[in-house]
Amino acid sequence: MSSKKKEMLYGYLFILPALISLGIFMIYPTIKTFYYSLTDFYMLKPQSINFVGLSNFKFLFSDYTITNAIKNTFYFVIISVPVQTLLALLYAIFLNQMFIGRSIARTIIFSVSVIPGVAVANVWKMLVSSDGYINYFLKLLGFPPQPFLNSTSQAMNTIIAMVVWQAAAGQMMIFLAGLQDIPKSLYEAAEMDGANFLQKLIYVTIPGLRNIFNFILITSTIGALGIFTGPFIMTAGGPRGATETIFLKFYQIFVLQKDVGLGAALILVYFIIALILAIIQRKFVGEERQVVVEG
Amino acid sequence: MKNEFKRTILKSLSIYPVLIILLVIYSLPILWLFSSSFKSESIYTKDQFTIRAFLPTEFRIENYLFVIQKGGLGRAVLNTVWVAFLNIVFCGLVNSFAAFSLAYLNYPMKCFIFGLIIALIIIPFDALILQNFITIKNLGLLNTYASMVLPGLANPFFIFLYRQFFLNIPKEIFESARIDGAGYLSIYFRIVFPIAKPVFTLTSISIFNGMWNAFLWPLMVITNPKYNLIQIAVQKFLGSRTLDTGYIMASLSISALPPLILFAFLQRYFVAAMRGIAK
Numbered sequence: 001m002s003s004k005k006k007e008m009l010y011g012y013l014f015i016l017p018a019l020i021s022l023g024i025f026m027i028y029p030t031i032k033t034f035y036y037s038l039t040d041f042y043m044l045k046p047q048s049i050n051f052v053g054l055s056n057f058k059f060l061f062s063d064y065t066i067t068n069a070i071k072n073t074f075y076f077v078i079i080s081v082p083v084q085t086l087l088a089l090l091y092a093i094f095l096n097q098m099f100i101g102r103s104i105a106r107t108i109i110f111s112v113s114v115i116p117g118v119a120v121a122n123v124w125k126m127l128v129s130s131d132g133y134i135n136y137f138l139k140l141l142g143f144p145p146q147p148f149l150n151s152t153s154q155a156m157n158t159i160i161a162m163v164v165w166q167a168a169a170g171q172m173m174i175f176l177a178g179l180q181d182i183p184k185s186l187y188e189a190a191e192m193d194g195a196n197f198l199q200k201l202i203y204v205t206i207p208g209l210r211n212i213f214n215f216i217l218i219t220s221t222i223g224a225l226g227i228f229t230g231p232f233i234m235t236a237g238g239p240r241g242a243t244e245t246i247f248l249k250f251y252q253i254f255v256l257q258k259d260v261g262l263g264a265a266l267i268l269v270y271f272i273i274a275l276i277l278a279i280i281q282r283k284f285v286g287e288e289r290q291v292v293v294e295g
Numbered sequence: 296m297k298n299e300f301k302r303t304i305l306k307s308l309s310i311y312p313v314l315i316i317l318l319v320i321y322s323l324p325i326l327w328l329f330s331s332s333f334k335s336e337s338i339y340t341k342d343q344f345t346i347r348a349f350l351p352t353e354f355r356i357e358n359y360l361f362v363i364q365k366g367g368l369g370r371a372v373l374n375t376v377w378v379a380f381l382n383i384v385f386c387g388l389v390n391s392f393a394a395f396s397l398a399y400l401n402y403p404m405k406c407f408i409f410g411l412i413i414a415l416i417i418i419p420f421d422a423l424i425l426q427n428f429i430t431i432k433n434l435g436l437l438n439t440y441a442s443m444v445l446p447g448l449a450n451p452f453f454i455f456l457y458r459q460f461f462l463n464i465p466k467e468i469f470e471s472a473r474i475d476g477a478g479y480l481s482i483y484f485r486i487v488f489p490i491a492k493p494v495f496t497l498t499s500i501s502i503f504n505g506m507w508n509a510f511l512w513p514l515m516v517i518t519n520p521k522y523n524l525i526q527i528a529v530q531k532f533l534g535s536r537t538l539d540t541g542y543i544m545a546s547l548s549i550s551a552l553p554p555l556i557l558f559a560f561l562q563r564y565f566v567a568a569m570r571g572i573a574k
Contacts, residue, residue: 010479011400015408018393021449026415029426036425043429091317099307105314107562109321114558114565116508118526119551122533122543123324133327136344169321173566226421229510233530247421247511254425255515264425271422278417 033271036264043258056265068241069249070269072156076245077224080160080167085216087168092175093205106176113170117229124162125149125234149235152242159230159243171216175209182208218281222274246270323349328551332358332544339540358545362532366542367520368549371528378443378524379506383499389448390498391491394457395483399469415451421511428515442516443509443524453498460494461487500557500564507554525550 128148228247237244254263326349363369
């Protein structure tokens, strides 16, 4: 065999396992999910799959519990993403100053971001319970006790507080890395022009972190759209649907009720929004900068 | 020099008030979690709402023995480590093989294949769980370790990451090995793999964390407690009966500790992962 042919053969052999796997577990399911969303496929009756057009989507947007779950998810995204990003930036600027114990302080805060969601959600659930530490401190400060997870108006905000607490700690580290890349000379030039702290922030720091902002805002928006573990553990969607989310509803419809058609339609809502965001990100930031940091 | 030092100290003093508030918000819940995990119910109650609640005033290892043996968490830890290991090996091989092929070998359709893989990076895994569940079910793989390895085997981003790294290895090393008569497989294992160790470490940490944190997918494909992954096992154990606080905290500590330990030893990789990926 000629060396050219051999190279070709090995080229295909090396990439084949990945292509097969991508085909079965990424490309095929993408197409299949779109297809199922247009059918009445019910998992316990796999023999009778009928094409039903857009009726799953019509149901989706007319059923109160589903629109409520979509609305809650959007609320969660719209509040948690900007707040955690802003907080992470403030942490980074604060911990970027010179002081003794800086690196240990960074490590302690950053380490919180690697703790699994199950542990964080259970700890927070205990902290905000009626006899928990948060209500204890509120009492010390002279405030009345708050119902938190038991109240329709406070439950989602409590989950947001928990997510923001943890996510800001992780994003802080990305911002800190970004701050190192802003040339010192820019700050010196700004100082010579008499810029104060706020002006330096607006005209030097924030523009210098533009790519990092794009990266963090879009990856955390996609992550937030998929929120599941927190509300699953803390409230199971309650009270009265106040913390129901797209993925909690998907779990009910697909896993518990075995309704594939409706489940596919619902997960497509997530899929399409996430896809649009990812495409926007690629347009803005380019190839190298667009990957999710796990954990 | 001396002035510089003085300034740092003065600056530190002005920073500490805010810093202490920040550290309290972040470390007290964690200290409370780990301290309480070693306490009996009577000591826990006695310490509650005092400073002692955040300190290890008792060292009752029985809490851990109970949740590991009676709670089934020992089994779940082993399952998770095993599944993570399988993923690290197979995911590492499949994706780095693909990247090796894309970086070094020439063949028709290569550009198209690379373009396809890059395009797939934007597809979120979570959106595919519906059909992947059906596929796993039809293959008869519900309640198996394979159900937690196969769907994530090929990862377009890992392929991209490995390829970037491989392209930085000088082509001359590769070509001289070819002239010496080395086969492609031996070039991969003897030359590329050892040089690319940092990127393999990075992906392995990311895979381990992914498996250790996995929740929704194992909740769907595993119903037999024999195959439970750790987070599911903890959640099911906590929901199964009323437990002493010490047991609850020991379970949650087991869920939280391994990523923290990994982080303590490999912090520079965590930072590098974020930094490399974010820019």
